[in-house]
Amino acid sequence: MFRELASGQGAFPKISTPYDELFPSVEDASSRFYLEAIRLYLGLCAGTVTLDDALRFVERLKQNPEFAKSPCDPTLAPVNEHFKTKIVENLITLKKYNLHTPDSIKSAYSFAFLVEEAPMNDKDLMVLSHLVKFPLAPANKVAEFLGIAPKTVVKSISRLKKDHTVRFSCLTDNSAFGVQSVILFFRLAEGTEWSEVETQLAEFPFTKALLKTEMSDIGYASFMFPGEDREISVLESSTRKLTGSVFDYASLHVQEGASSDVNLSLFEEGAWVLPEILNRPDDLESAESAHVGLHNLPCRGRMRGFQRKDFAVASQLRSDIRAAPAAISHSLRIKGWDIEPKEVAYSTRKMIDHGILEPDVVFGGLGLSTNFCFEIVCGPLWKRRIVSLASQMPATMSYLSPRGVVIWVQVPSQHQVEYYQFIRSLERKRGVESVLPIMTLAQKGSRAMLDLVRHWHLEGDFWYVEPDELNLAVYLQ
């Protein structure tokens, strides 16, 4: 079903879909990027492209600079009727209004994949409740625990993935590989155009994710690179240089840990209830009531015995940690990594045993339609309290650094004011310096860890980058 087509970046395979007549003809690379992503998704829905070919196709999409701004990977989206209908409707709207701009085509893609509510049956909820605590539990163990048939569990998992965008992922301690994860929270200086800064940040080879919503001038960029203090200090000092010109506020968080929590005990009889802590905020300051997060992973620094291949496996496992080793091996082969299934299984076990991987579950739906991200600059005591608070909220992901916590929160829309005001009010606590909020559509995707590797240099058994390459000011001035 492939035919070769000339494109701006060499021959690019074009996928046939039943909706070809709806695709506008465009020239610029950005518009083409989103249209090709749409085409790929519709091709997967129609069966005109195999998953293997789709994965290869995505590798080509990643070469488009637009990918760093908006990492669209249609192979990660569940193939279902709802998303397909939305995307076809959006193509019809593009055609109806004769819209060809990159902005409108990007919106046609991104708005189609907003998770909409699909009712979750009791069995699926039971299975999900168990899996959020034990993401790797085999189906027969889940079945045994819940007193239902293993076949029911398998079907539930499939429905959860397809209809409720449940993804079995993992937190990774990249410091074990000598790789640093850093988040730059910023507020643009007056007169600075985000579109320009976004393009420049996307060109920075170590950018993993970008987020700035239309509602505010606050945003963040996350970076990943091999290195130690020397490399981090170059990035830090270049960020300082940009403060006052590009940014009027810049705050760099070097990851020292992460945690991820889902609190389904707040989901009672089909509706979310508010946690007690919101009525008794002072409890947050009492050590006795401290909660422990569901999945926590401290960064413990470089560990012997972990190689590039392990890093590649870890990167791939983030897409689906429950996938069979053979499937992971196959996906890695498409990306140019030759790692046998046996090696994948061994590497996975080794990383879990050494606390480098912490399996978790990520999902949309179930009424958690409001997404916030907060940068909380605070001392160590408040970091512990915030991790404790996170575990009492519906769904959270926290990123810990010496400066404080960056926390992503998913809450039901009917409680968005209560959660927002509660977290913002922490700013008034002694020991909390500031709380900066961003409202987002959803936790935006990021470049896969392996996509960044192509910008790193190889020396002996591992990667490195020259410290000067981390001078962000070269890109942003």
Add this chain to the structure above:
Amino acid sequence: MGVEHLLNLEPTDLKILRKLAIDPRMRQVDIARDLGVTRSSVNQVWKRLANSHGFRVNSVIDYGQVGMALLFGWAQIPSTSKTLASFRDWLESSVFVSDTTYSLVSSTTYSTVYFEAVLPRGERVWWFTKQLEGLCGAHDDIIMVHDTASEVSHHLNLGLFDGSHWDFDEGFRFQASTGVARGYADVLPVTNTLKQSESGSGSIVDMALLSAVQQDYHASARQVAAGLRRLGSRRLSERTLRRHLEQIRNWWAMPYIELDNIGLAQRVLVCVENNPNEQSLSRVLHVQAGALPKARVVSGPRLSVLDLKLPISSNLVALSSSLERMIRHTAQPIIFIARESMTRKALENLLSYQAKKLRS
């Protein structure tokens, strides 16, 4: 959040309400004739809706006709600043302030306080703006802007409501249609909008009549006469009052229907500073507001505000993204979930104040 609930509407209710939403001037007898039913059945529904849903026909009024101006604006104040509370208190206690609210959720470190005030034109406006500037101007980290309204519109789109559920697209379709509307702003038909005059100078009687029509478009001469007596104003015959009311309804007021308990529990404000080189933005806002469940737009030469009531489940970020794409290149909008108004006064309050002042 607010106290808005959802009490389902029956198909018969919706039939009548949709007629009225299109033409709020219709009287019960007109609706009955249009729908081919008896007037008493329309009256029954009308009364039931008034009880259950606070149904009423209000009016946007032309304050300018009675020598008044509608001043509106907002201040962005750091959430931790002490000025925030004192500014809000001052607004809430001012007799001239007809509406004030503030941000509950936003993507900034500032709290935004929005206000509308109705004032006698001239010195009073000057005094009021000086007070505002005095409260905010001493602080470098507070931004305060204000403008005089030149157009006000009201929209309730019952076509999006089936009696129990709102079905509207705040995402891609809204964004696409708004983008297109922007291109044809000059020729778009503007409905439900009333211009504010700049040169009227009405009497206290005119103000009283206008105030009555603001709260009830169909206010009778008898009701108005009672109101005038309370103000201690001179007696006018009912016939004269009827004639005056007719004139006001025709020229100084634009009716709209108000309904509570229809599941629009989320108030969202979009505050925009217009680009002086581009006048089409406020026009697009007045037009596109009609595509949303419930909206009020106030615009002046420099500022516009889109005051929305939405279902709690609506996606604010998707809507913001659409609005931002419409507004971008013209201005940076401030979008936030607002608290239900603590102060929402009609012209009547100001009228009592003016009457007292005249008596003293």
